[in-house]
Amino acid sequence: MIQNTSSASLSRSSLVPASRAILEAAILTIALVLSGIAVAHAGPAETYAENCADCHGAGRLGGDGPALIPQTLKRMRGPNVVNVILKGRVSTQMPGFAESLETEAAEELAAWLKTPLDFVPTWGEVQIAGSLQMNAGYRPVEAPGWKSDPMNITLVVETGDHHVSVLDGDTFEVLDRFETPFAVHGGPKFSPDGRYVFIMSRDGWVQKYDIWALKEVGRLRAGLNSRNIAMSHDGKWIAVANYLPMTLTILSADDLSVAQVMPVVAKDNSASRVSAVYQAPQRKSFILALKDAPEIWEVAFDPQAAANEPFGRRRIEVAEPIDDFFFDDEYRNLIGAARDGVRGIVVNLTEGREIAELPLDGLPHLGSGISWDRDGRRVMATPHLKEGKLSVIDTQTWKRIATIKTEGPGFFLRSHENTPYFWSDVFFGPNRDLMHVIDKQSLEIVKTLRPVPGATVAHVEFTRDGKHALVSVWEDDGAVIVYDAETMEEVRRLPMRKPSGKYNVWNKITFSEGTSH
Numbered sequence: 001m002i003q004n005t006s007s008a009s010l011s012r013s014s015l016v017p018a019s020r021a022i023l024e025a026a027i028l029t030i031a032l033v034l035s036g037i038a039v040a041h042a043g044p045a046e047t048y049a050e051n052c053a054d055c056h057g058a059g060r061l062g063g064d065g066p067a068l069i070p071q072t073l074k075r076m077r078g079p080n081v082v083n084v085i086l087k088g089r090v091s092t093q094m095p096g097f098a099e100s101l102e103t104e105a106a107e108e109l110a111a112w113l114k115t116p117l118d119f120v121p122t123w124g125e126v127q128i129a130g131s132l133q134m135n136a137g138y139r140p141v142e143a144p145g146w147k148s149d150p151m152n153i154t155l156v157v158e159t160g161d162h163h164v165s166v167l168d169g170d171t172f173e174v175l176d177r178f179e180t181p182f183a184v185h186g187g188p189k190f191s192p193d194g195r196y197v198f199i200m201s202r203d204g205w206v207q208k209y210d211i212w213a214l215k216e217v218g219r220l221r222a223g224l225n226s227r228n229i230a231m232s233h234d235g236k237w238i239a240v241a242n243y244l245p246m247t248l249t250i251l252s253a254d255d256l257s258v259a260q261v262m263p264v265v266a267k268d269n270s271a272s273r274v275s276a277v278y279q280a281p282q283r284k285s286f287i288l289a290l291k292d293a294p295e296i297w298e299v300a301f302d303p304q305a306a307a308n309e310p311f312g313r314r315r316i317e318v319a320e321p322i323d324d325f326f327f328d329d330e331y332r333n334l335i336g337a338a339r340d341g342v343r344g345i346v347v348n349l350t351e352g353r354e355i356a357e358l359p360l361d362g363l364p365h366l367g368s369g370i371s372w373d374r375d376g377r378r379v380m381a382t383p384h385l386k387e388g389k390l391s392v393i394d395t396q397t398w399k400r401i402a403t404i405k406t407e408g409p410g411f412f413l414r415s416h417e418n419t420p421y422f423w424s425d426v427f428f429g430p431n432r433d434l435m436h437v438i439d440k441q442s443l444e445i446v447k448t449l450r451p452v453p454g455a456t457v458a459h460v461e462f463t464r465d466g467k468h469a470l471v472s473v474w475e476d477d478g479a480v481i482v483y484d485a486e487t488m489e490e491v492r493r494l495p496m497r498k499p500s501g502k503y504n505v506w507n508k509i510t511f512s513e514g515t516s517h
């Protein structure tokens with residue numbers, strides 16, 4: 001179905017060091033055999049070349065299978081790498097190699113895969129454009145080919161088998177279920193009219209899907225290891241934040257052509273990974289933070305600015321690199337987590353300087369922050385990844401006004417302008433099967449749900465009207481549970497394969513209060 005418009009292969013130069021390692025291993029083996037010394041088993045580079053390279057690429061950077069580099073493997077929880085090598089991976093094409101590989105060889109291979117690449121792969125405009133795969137079966141349509149409310153469509157990312165389900169937000173009927181690239185991460189981004197959605201995988205693939213036609217339009221690999229994507233407020237550009245290589249890729253949302261690949265080089269000339277990129281609609285710009293240098297960048301996509309300097313960049317220097325961040329409603333201030341995990345810093349983007357510091361011990365997860373009005377003041381809340389608490393902050397004084405104790409560290413918060421509550425999961429620790437519902441005014445936990453004892457529940461999304469809250473049972477044989485957002489009673493249970501994030505078209509395109517960026 002997917003047609004490759006040209007070769008998606010990696011550049012020749014990027015493959016040389018890996019080939020050299022394999023050649024050296026082969027020469028060493030031959031030399032040992034000729035000299036009569038017994039060879040116990042092949043070295044990991046050779047094992048890789050024989051068994052893995054066809055699917056995962058000669059340079060470990062991915063092919064039909066995902067990239068096998070430390071940036072992706074260090075995240076593997078649950079079954080470890082050796083297990084996957086020996087037993088394979090369910091719901092994927094990864095077979096088990098237990099019959100042909102000794103455990104020792106599998107362990108050596110796993111350790112080798114976790115070593116950094118000894119070269120920086122070339123992945124520029126040519127390689128990105130060359131990776132474009134358009135869906136030959138896709139035809140644009142004049143109107144949705146279904147009867148649901150197009151503004152109340154909700155997408156569910158199912159990480160269990162790398163699919164997305166397209167839900168009717170009124171009937172909760174699944175209109176389509178399509179395959180995504182391996183390991184989708186972060187929120188998909190909708191075009192401003194809600195018709196198209198762009199989805200990113202950790203291996204840097206960006207997939208464009210037409211919700212009206214219920215068909216993939218195409219995909220391309222904008223980076224080799226990527227963080228997230230942002231859509232410009234006019235729907236014209238997609239920015240892709242990359243770790244590998246250290247670039248910001250800007251794509252045309254229309255045809256996925258490459259508009260620019262911006263090397264991310266700090267003022268002191270050192271290259272840096274990008275922590276994340278977001279659109280700042282009021283500013284008509286993308287805002288990104290550098291992970292390895294104390295800088296925030298603002299990249300203009302305003303057509304006026306673009307006429308003078310396409311994607312003109314402004315550097316804002318800060319005291320230390322920022323990993324995780326949030327914005328106030330007008331995108332005037334950025335609230336970032338400092339490296340030490342005990343402080344937050346507030347940077348005024350207009351003035352280009354730090355204006356406040358917040359005491360936020362316990363590793364705040366500011367990327368999941370939400371804000372709302374309380375007693376005539378605008379407040380924001382953030383979970384903490386290392387402590388069972390939520391911090392509530394006054395966004396005028398930048399003081400913490402409350403700490404809400406929870407049953408364990410949480411990952412995501414979510415609310416909606418039509419509900420008096422916000423929902424907070426307990427993602428880590430023994431109580432990961434709990435979900436707190438908290439009153440936005442009293443800051444009291446009004447209910448704690450335990451939908452499936454022992455099963456992780458996390459991440460909430462509301463329907464367009466805020467009347468229903470959708471909760472993920474984050475397990476391979478999991479579900480999305482639909483709750484009445486007022487009574488907190490279960491309304492429906494939809495079986496899903498390890499559902500993670502859920503994204504309602506209306507809530508996302510209108511920047512509903514209580515949704516993520």
Ligand code: DHE
Pocket residue numbers: 075159184185186187188227228229275276367411412459500501502516517
């Ligand atoms: Fe995420 C969003 C960073 C681990 C699931 N995560 C984001 C975003 C960032 C981020 C910057 C915002 C992107 C956006 O939506 O545009 N995530 C990080 C990390 O730095 C961290 C802690 C370590 C890492 O491995 O990168 C991390 N994230 C995870 C997970 O382990 C999760 C739970 C499972 C997974 O799929 O990888 C996970 N992250 C998510 C989800 C979102 C997300 C579901 C979107 C939330 C939303 O509502 O928008």
